[in-house]
Every structure is written in C-alpha cells, then in structure tokens.
Amino acid sequence: MRDGENAHGTGPTGPTGLTGLRRHTWWTVPGMAAGVQLLFVGEWILDEDVSRWARGPAAVALAVEVVASVVLLTRRLALLPRADASPRADASPGADASPGADASPGAGASPEAGMSPGAGPPVGWLITACAAGTVLAVCALAVRNYGLWAVAPATVVAIVATYLAPRARRPLIIGSVLFALLPGAVVSLAAQDGELAHAALFPAGLVAFTVWVLLGPLWAWDTARRLDEARRLEAELAVKDERLRFAADLHDIQGHHLQVIALKSELAERLVDADPERAAAEMREVRQLAADTLSDTRAVVQGYRRTTLDDEITNATRVLAAAGIDARTTLERTTAADGLPEPVRHLLGLVMREATTNVLRHSRARHAEVDYRVTGGLARLRVSNDGADEPPDTARHPARGTGLPSLGERLRVAEGELTWHRDGEHFAVTALLPIGPATAAGPVAPGTAEAGPAVPGNGAAR
Known part of the structure; x- marks a missing residue:
C-alpha cells in the first residue's frame, strides 16, 4: 500500500480515498487513450474494404502510437503529487517505481498543474507519437474517413496539454481545434463529395472532446488533493488553536496564583517579627494556594476547569x-x-x-x-x-x-x-x-466590599 495508507485503507489524515482515486486515475487515463485508439482505429484497419496500402502503414503507426501514448501518460502521472501532498509521487499504484519515474521529479508541486515546475514530456517519445499520429491521419484522410483521421492527433494534443499549466494549455487547445477544421475541409472540397460540414466540424469537436476527457481525471485528482490538503490544514489549525487556548489558560492559572503566592510570602516575611500569628496565617494561605494551583493545573490538563x-x-x-x-x-x-x-x-x-x-x-x-x-x-x-x-x-x-x-x-x-x-x-x-436578549435592568444597587486596612510598608503590588 502506498501514500501512507494503513491497514484500514485510510491515508495519513483519515479515510480520504485519495489513494484509490490516484490508482483509478493512473489506470483510467492511459487505458482510455490506448483503448479509444485501438477500438476505433483498429476496427477501421481490420475493415476489408479499406485499401491494403493504407491498412499496412496504419497498423504499424497504430501500434507505435498506442505505446508512445501510454509511456507519455504514465510519465505524466508519475509527476502527480502523493496523497500526503508530498511533491514527489509514487511511481505506480502498487509498485515503487514506473519505467518513467526519472522524468523530472522536481522539487516542489506546481500550484496550477499539480506537477514539478519545468517538467515536460520526454522529447523522443513525443516525436514518435507525433510521427505515428501523422501517419494515421494521412492514411485516414487519403480514403476520406473524416471521422477517424483526428483520433490520434487529438490524443497527442491532449497528452501535451497534460504537461502544461492551464494558462499555457488554452492556446494549444484553441489552436488545435481551429486547425482541425482545415484538413478534412480541404480534402472534402478537393473531392467535391458534399461532406464539407462533417469533414470540418467533426474533427474539431473530436479534438476538444478528447482533450476534455483526458484532462478531466487529472483535474479531478488535483482538486481532490487540494481539498484534502485544505482539510488537513484546517485540522492542524484546530489543534494549534486548542494548544493556544490551553497555553492561555495555563498562563492565567499559574501566573495569577504564583503572583499571589509571591505577594503573600513577602507579606509573611515582613510580619514574621512584628506579628508571627499573622505571618503563620499568611503562610498557611500560601500553602493552600500552592495546592490550589496544582489542582487547577491538573484540571486544565484534563479539560474540566x-x-x-x-x-x-x-x-x-x-x-x-x-x-x-x-x-x-x-x-x-x-x-x-x-x-x-x-x-x-x-x-x-x-x-x-x-x-x-x-x-x-x-x-x-x-x-x-x-x-x-x-x-x-x-x-x-x-x-x-x-x-x-x-x-x-x-x-x-x-x-x-x-x-x-x-x-x-x-x-x-x-x-x-x-x-x-x-x-x-x-x-x-x-x-x-x-449575552443574548437584553435583560431587564433595575436601578443600580452597588454592593460595596471594602478591603481590610492596608499593611504598613507593603510594597508588593507592583
């Protein structure tokens, strides 16, 4: 078990469920990217009506594209912060490291992207994915399959977007959606097949949908992690507030009683020769105050006083x-x-x-x-x-x-x-x-309690 999970399936701060969410994200995102391409593009490649010259290169490109997509997304997921909010993630849900765990782990989590600052996709695998996606797009466009050619390129765009912060993602996504309008529209116009609207709009919508589907789980993870971090911070603040309250109560009790003990001890010292009985009485009160202080301190520790x-x-x-x-x-x-x-x-x-x-x-x-x-x-x-x-x-x-x-x-x-x-x-x-609703107040009835006579020479009250 990872992410500080204990035997009951809870994280270090309670049953947050972040460990399970991270595992779900880990398997869902690469699995979805690979599954969609294998399902739709693979079905098209196996269709006997498709020309063999297109099926052969497309099959090789599909295999390369799926592997590259899985590697790129796995390395991106390795940058996810752990459930305990540490900047470096576990490499996989159940293993200590993934094949790409060395990819720019970084020193701290980005507040927007949930990954290390400056961490980017492995260039070699990214170039491979782009090349394979281009081959698949060209093969599909060559036989005027307007609904399929954008699947692989849209996946590549979505993978690149996962490595970027939100502000950097927007230009990439908007530019990709606008560009997706052109290839199919150009081919449709050249072929005069009357499918211009479908050829232009469907790929653009497919790009936007693919990006949304792949980014959604990462956004959900980042949001859940931030909420869990906020909850833990709230719990820590509550503990600190309680500690401050306890410290204040302890200061009030001991500071007050010790001041009175010091006062009465000084008074007894001054009276020991002039009035021994009064001095003895004051020392008895000092002893009682010390006992009260000990009792009150214990009561504060137990939360009763x-x-x-x-x-x-x-x-x-x-x-x-x-x-x-x-x-x-x-x-x-x-x-x-x-x-x-x-x-x-x-x-x-x-x-x-x-x-x-x-x-x-x-x-x-x-x-x-x-x-x-x-x-x-x-x-x-x-x-x-x-x-x-x-x-x-x-x-x-x-x-x-x-x-x-x-x-x-x-x-x-x-x-x-x-x-x-x-x-x-x-x-x-x-x-x-x-104190709530106003209390009916009658005329002021002062009850005056005057102190006893001052002790000559007493200067303890400072």
Whole structure:
C-alpha cells in the first residue's frame, strides 16, 4: 500500500480515498487513450474494404502510437503529487517505481498543474507519437474517413496539454481545434463529395472532446488533493488553536496564583517579627494556594476547569485586600453573574483575573474598583485602579503586555470587545460581551466590599 495508507485503507489524515482515486486515475487515463485508439482505429484497419496500402502503414503507426501514448501518460502521472501532498509521487499504484519515474521529479508541486515546475514530456517519445499520429491521419484522410483521421492527433494534443499549466494549455487547445477544421475541409472540397460540414466540424469537436476527457481525471485528482490538503490544514489549525487556548489558560492559572503566592510570602516575611500569628496565617494561605494551583493545573490538563466571573470577583477582592488595596465592587443585583451564559462567565472571569494580576504586578495601587452590570443585552465589566506604572519598554521587554491583547482577540471572536486606557496614574480595563436578549435592568444597587486596612510598608503590588 502506498501514500501512507494503513491497514484500514485510510491515508495519513483519515479515510480520504485519495489513494484509490490516484490508482483509478493512473489506470483510467492511459487505458482510455490506448483503448479509444485501438477500438476505433483498429476496427477501421481490420475493415476489408479499406485499401491494403493504407491498412499496412496504419497498423504499424497504430501500434507505435498506442505505446508512445501510454509511456507519455504514465510519465505524466508519475509527476502527480502523493496523497500526503508530498511533491514527489509514487511511481505506480502498487509498485515503487514506473519505467518513467526519472522524468523530472522536481522539487516542489506546481500550484496550477499539480506537477514539478519545468517538467515536460520526454522529447523522443513525443516525436514518435507525433510521427505515428501523422501517419494515421494521412492514411485516414487519403480514403476520406473524416471521422477517424483526428483520433490520434487529438490524443497527442491532449497528452501535451497534460504537461502544461492551464494558462499555457488554452492556446494549444484553441489552436488545435481551429486547425482541425482545415484538413478534412480541404480534402472534402478537393473531392467535391458534399461532406464539407462533417469533414470540418467533426474533427474539431473530436479534438476538444478528447482533450476534455483526458484532462478531466487529472483535474479531478488535483482538486481532490487540494481539498484534502485544505482539510488537513484546517485540522492542524484546530489543534494549534486548542494548544493556544490551553497555553492561555495555563498562563492565567499559574501566573495569577504564583503572583499571589509571591505577594503573600513577602507579606509573611515582613510580619514574621512584628506579628508571627499573622505571618503563620499568611503562610498557611500560601500553602493552600500552592495546592490550589496544582489542582487547577491538573484540571486544565484534563479539560474540566472553567474560570467564572463570580469566583474571580470574590477571589480578586480577597487578594487585593491582602495586598493592602482598597477594593470596591459594584454589582447589579438583578443581573448577577450566575445568570450569564457559561461562555460569557468564563471570558469575563478571565478578564477579571488578568486585570487583577495587572493591578498586582504593574501598579502601586491603593484603590481599585470593579464594576459589573448588564445594559442593553451587553455584559459590561470594568476594572480600574490608581498608581499605574509607566508602560513597559516593549523594545527591551517584547514578551510583556501580551495578556490583554490575547484576551481581546478571544472576546472579538465572541463578538465582544476588550479595551483598556491609561489616564495619568489611573488605568482601566473594560470588557463588553453580548449575552443574548437584553435583560431587564433595575436601578443600580452597588454592593460595596471594602478591603481590610492596608499593611504598613507593603510594597508588593507592583
């Protein structure tokens, strides 16, 4: 089995059927070219009414033409890309090489012709096919067989067209169809047999039909291969998107928890002499946070954990209070986070977590505000703080500042919006997400949760 086919008949990317299609194309195209010539021209040669002087040369020319056609088409098919989209094809459906597998394999597949750039037909065999086709055409025209003389020349034109890109094929095909009008018409006019229309139009139509029949399977193969490649690329993109989502979730969990652990450890260090009991309590929380981080990381790996807005608001208030930041939370009583669709709660929870982490890492805040409400079918979350640090030097620290832009992309995919702005020492992050039909919103009922008193000398929130 070839083309990465496994025991179940599927390719490397699934049951695409391209291996079978390639084999079908391999046998159909040369077989059809040889069969049509043997059937129609061979029947004519065996007709006892045909003069012997025409039958002898025609029989030899037919044999040569069939062999040359099969060789030319086999070498063209050897240039077909494999089902796994590699530029070099298998030599045959069931063998490692074909007689013409050395014919310009090339280094890459042409986007139009599905073959190697610059690969052309073997000149010797092409000349042989043209010569044999000319002999057959002359023999048939000599006995005024207007429906047969164009069979071999049309096959040669179609074979040459298979080696060309679409733009180069058109002039060849159009020119051949127009030229096919002339030989039969000239012979008919000279003989005055009254078959001018048939002698001119039938060969031209035969050329066009032969080219279409031989190019059709190659076009079908190339189209199927491109569709399979697009499907595989789509699958790869889906895997990459999932990896990015997993990386973002892991960054959110570990970055946030590690920042809080660092904050509480510093706080415990400052309190160990002045208030040992408080220091011990902080270290117990550090231990619990470490255990939570491990548990959450395992949950993300298993795909179970989902960040929610209500959990993150509660956690943010507790963490900011531990950092000595006066955190005020304003929530609409009639639009609690529990009533949100799960995807909205998850995304807003991520925003809440990232905003809280930014307050801790990139500010010397003393006050922070969290405002959540639903207006006109939009869930709006705004987190602001004072004491914002200067924006980082992205030239010196190119990896910093990627959390909010990444979240902004995720909200845009959900038809939402994430904006942030700085006004002096004040920094605010605002998230908007649609939640479906507008929820009836009553008057704003702020529930204010103030943080505990600031710990003197605490400078961990940077």
